[in-house]
Each structure stands twice: as C-alpha cells, then as structure tokens.
Amino acid sequence: MKIHHDKHHATYVANINKATEGKDEVPVLDLMESAIEAGPAVRNNGGGHYNHAFFWSEMMPADAAAKTKPSDQLQSLIDKSFGSTDEMKAAFEAKAAPGATFGSGWVWVVVNQAGDELKVVNTPNQDNPLMKGAIEDGIMFPILGLDVWEHAYYLKYQNRRPEYVSNWWNVVNWDKVSENCAYVVENHAGVPVQG
Amino acid sequence: AHLLIPFHHRNRLSPSYLNMSPTTTTTKLITQSIGKSLRAAVNVRSATIPKHLSQSTAALFSAYGGAKPTLPDLPYDYNALEPAISTETMTLHHSKHHNTYVTNLSAGLEKLDAALSAGDAGALIALQPAIKFNGGGHINHTLFWDNLAAPDTTAPGPETTAAIAAAFGDLDSMKTTMSAQTVAVQGSGWGWLGYNAASGRLEIATCPNQDPLLNLTPLLGIDVWEHAYYVDYRNVRPDYVKNIWNVINWNTVEERLVAAKQ
Numbered sequence: 001m002k003i004h005h006d007k008h009h010a011t012y013v014a015n016i017n018k019a020t021e022g023k024d025e026v027p028v029l030d031l032m033e034s035a036i037e038a039g040p041a042v043r044n045n046g047g048g049h050y051n052h053a054f055f056w057s058e059m060m061p062a063d064a065a066a067k068t069k070p071s072d073q074l075q076s077l078i079d080k081s082f083g084s085t086d087e088m089k090a091a092f093e094a095k096a097a098p099g100a101t102f103g104s105g106w107v108w109v110v111v112n113q114a115g116d117e118l119k120v121v122n123t124p125n126q127d128n129p130l131m132k133g134a135i136e137d138g139i140m141f142p143i144l145g146l147d148v149w150e151h152a153y154y155l156k157y158q159n160r161r162p163e164y165v166s167n168w169w170n171v172v173n174w175d176k177v178s179e180n181c182a183y184v185v186e187n188h189a190g191v192p193v194q195g
Numbered sequence: 196a197h198l199l200i201p202f203h204h205r206n207r208l209s210p211s212y213l214n215m216s217p218t219t220t221t222t223k224l225i226t227q228s229i230g231k232s233l234r235a236a237v238n239v240r241s242a243t244i245p246k247h248l249s250q251s252t253a254a255l256f257s258a259y260g261g262a263k264p265t266l267p268d269l270p271y272d273y274n275a276l277e278p279a280i281s282t283e284t285m286t287l288h289h290s291k292h293h294n295t296y297v298t299n300l301s302a303g304l305e306k307l308d309a310a311l312s313a314g315d316a317g318a319l320i321a322l323q324p325a326i327k328f329n330g331g332g333h334i335n336h337t338l339f340w341d342n343l344a345a346p347d348t349t350a351p352g353p354e355t356t357a358a359i360a361a362a363f364g365d366l367d368s369m370k371t372t373m374s375a376q377t378v379a380v381q382g383s384g385w386g387w388l389g390y391n392a393a394s395g396r397l398e399i400a401t402c403p404n405q406d407p408l409l410n411l412t413p414l415l416g417i418d419v420w421e422h423a424y425y426v427d428y429r430n431v432r433p434d435y436v437k438n439i440w441n442v443i444n445w446n447t448v449e450e451r452l453v454a455a456k457q
Contacts (some may be wrong), residue, residue, distance in 0.1 A: 098295075099299070100402045103404040126382075158291065159287065
C-alpha cells in the first residue's frame with residue numbers, strides 16, 4: 001500500500017501536473033473524456049491519477065468493510081445485470097484473470113449510458129471507461145475498479161493474481177460503491193475524485 | 196523440422212542451431228497454418244474448413260512428434276545474476292512466470308490441434324489471443340535467459356562491436372538509447388536490440404505485453420514487466436535497466452548476430 005500510494009500514484013500525479021503545466025487547473029475527472037486524444041502523457045498519467053484516486057476511495061479496512069453492503073438501488077442493478085452478487089463477482093474474477101487481462105490494466109464494474117445496466121469491462125495500462133475510445137461500447141461510468149498491474153499485488157501474492165482478486169473483496173466499501181452508483185445513474189457522468 | 200526445439204537438444208556453442216531460431220520458425224509455421232485455414236474458411240459459406248486442409252494442418256502440428264513446449268533449464272544457477280537480479284526474482288521469474296506460460300501454451304496448442312482437426316474456424320480464431328500471449332511469453336523468456344550471464348564474464352564480440360558502432364556510434368550510446376526506450380514502455384512489455392535483415396543494421400524496438408519481436412531478429416531482450424524487477428527495485432525501473440547491463444551475455448548476442456547474417 002505504501003509503495004503503491006507514495007511512489008506509483010505520486011509519480012502519476014507529478015507527471016500529470018508536468019503535462020498540464022501552464023494550462024488552467026481542472027479536476028482530473030475533466031481530463032478523462034478526451035484523454036486518449038490528448039496523447040500519452042495525459043492518457044497514462046491523468047488516467048493513472050484518476051484510477052488510483054478512485055481505487056483508494058472505494059476501499060477500507062476489512063473489519064469496517066464487512067459492515068457495508070450494496071444499497072437497494074445497487075443490489076437491484078446487480079441482480080438484473082448478473083443474476084446475483086456471487087455471479088457478478090464470478091464475472092469480475094474471470095475478467096481479472098491473467099488470461100483475460102493480459103499484462104497491466106484495470107477491471108471495472110460500470111454503469112451504462114442509460115443508467116439501467118451494469119457491466120464488467122477491462123482496460124489496458126492506465127485507460128479507464130470514461131475515456132472516449134477506451135472500450136468498445138463507448139463511454140461508461142465506473143462504480144468499482146481493481147488495479148491488476150503487477151505492482152498492485154506482487155509483494156504479497158507474486159504471480160498469484162487470482163488469490164489477490166478473491167481477497168480484495170474483503171476490503172471493498174460497498175457503501176461507497178453504492179454512492180458511486182447513485183451518482184452516475186443520476187448524472188450520467190463519472191464520479192469525481194480527490195485531487 | 197521441429198517446431199519447438201527441446202532445450203537440452205540444443206548445442207549452445209553452435210551457430211547452426213541458431214539458424215533454426217525458435218522465434219521465427221515457430222511463429223512462421225503457426226502463422227502460416229492458421230492463415231491458410233482462415234483464408235479457406237473465408238472462401239466457404241459454412242463455418243467449417245475444407246476437410247483436406249484441416250487434415251493437413253493438423254498433421255503439421257502432430258508432425259513435430261508431439262513434443263510439447265518445455266520450460267528450459269537456466270544456463271546458470273538462480274543466484275548467478277546477483278546483485279543486479281536477485282535469487283528470489285530469478286526463482287519466481289523462471290519457475291513460476293515462465294513455467295505458467297509453458298503450461299498454458301501447451302494447453303492452448305492442444306485446443307488448437309483439436310480445432311484444426313474439427314475444421315472449427317470460430318474456435319481457431321478465439322484461441323489466437325491466448326496462443327499469442329503464452330507463445331510469446333515462452334519465446335521471449337527463453338531468449339531472455341540466454342542473453343543473461345554472471346557479471347563480468349563476457350564482453351561484446353567483434354561483429355557486435357562493429358554493428359553497434361555502425362548503428363549507434365558506440366556501446367554507451369546504444370545502452371543509453373535502449374535504456375531510455377525500454378524504461379519508457381507503458382505497462383508491461385519488452386525492450387529489444389534486434390537485427391534488421393533488410394538493412395543489415397541493428398535497431399532498437401519495444402513490444403507490449405508478450406508480443407514477440409517479429410520484424411527484427413532478436414539479439415538482446417530486456418523484460419520490463421514489473422515481475423522482472425519489483426522484488427529488487429520496486430517501482431524504480433530505471434535502476435533495474437541500468438543494472439541489467441552488468442549481466443548481459445554478450446557471447447549470445449554475438450552468436451545470434453552471426454547466425455542472423457548468414
């Protein structure tokens with residue numbers, strides 16, 4: 001956690017600030033839609049900053065996380081889109097497997113444009129579903145995301161990515177995920193993040 | 196010709212083995228047979244491939260005597276590349292990561308064989324990403340182990356020195372350029388020094404994920420997937436790339452270059 005936050009994420013922040021020097025200060029969320037067009041510096045570092053800020057905000061210590069649960073709105077979207085929470089988790093874990101997300105990337109639960117369905121998608125490197133052109137179905141709005149870059153799990157799990165993924169559910173803050181869901185369904189826009 | 200040469204059959208001192216580079220031979224043969232099958236599939240209305248074609252491509256795959264992809268033994272002990280690369284990294288990298296590519300490649304090739312025999316073009320296409328990923332992983336790591344050696348045991352040979360001078364000016368300039376490009380790879384991938392047969396010159400290339408280097412003959416590869424350096428260097432990829440120059444096997448580079456020029 002220390003290295004992930006203090007080194008990796010900090011580097012993305014430093015680099016996106018460098019890349020946007022001299023321009024008007026905007027929340028990193030605002031850079032996302034056109035991030036791919038804006039070029040590799042914004043795509044990789046803006047994406048990296050947003051993704052990691054989003055990631056930290058949806059997690060909490062396991063004992064507190066155990067007390068959280070999906071809201072009625074979120075649960076009904078989960079059941080409608082996947083059948084059940086277990087089936088959603090299975091779909092997510094399948095997408096997060098090394099054979100499904102090759103190399104570095106992220107796996108997301110997203111809300112579609114219409115706000116009536118959830119999907120599990122993956123993006124390579126530091127792309128995310130808010131970026132135009134990142135995923136096939138067009139821009140969609142993350143409510144939950146998981147970093148599957150090796151730096152996210154190597155010290156504890158080495159090559160055992162599936163073990164990392166299945167343990168990660170224990171630190172997901174479902175109250176925050178529910179807030180994210182309510183926000184994106186209402187606004188048809190991405191969740192703002194700190195910084 | 197064997198598609199995949201079992202490691203222990205190779206005479207590492209003989210450049211003639213290197214003429215049958217696993218990279219180009221394996222990849223070319225797989226690509227050719229798949230390409231033939233797919234072209235045939237496109238020309239027919241049904242989703243199946245003409246029987247005679249599927250039989251011949253299946254025969255091609257079986258022709259290599261059922262030799263499965265094999266994890267090669269390292270030409271040195273796990274601790275040989277210290278301090279640049281630790282024993283722990285080498286152990287994980289070889290016995291876990293590379294081993295997994297080999298296992299998954301074997302499984303994928305079996306499915307490929309079955310799809311070819313069944314004339315199932317849909318299955319053939321669906322199998323491509325996994326074959327590319329695991330096949331590339333196997334090829335890349337096999338090349339990698341061979342282009343590393345204990346520190347201070349090798350130096351650039353005459354062909355290598357001349358080729359580097361021609362393309363980059365000198366060894367230090369080549370290292371600087373290759374290091375910069377390799378460090379700059381986004382996410383997972385590889386940096387390569389390669390030989391361009393058409394121009395007769397050395398070039399530097401990078402490839403994402405486990406994509407094999409196809410347009411140049413690989414001479415020297417540097418793995419910059421995080422698993423290659425995270426235990427030893429954490430996020431500081433530039434330090435890893437700087438230190439790996441201390442454990443390059445220049446004899447292998449020279450052998451590969453000589454073979455490529457024949």
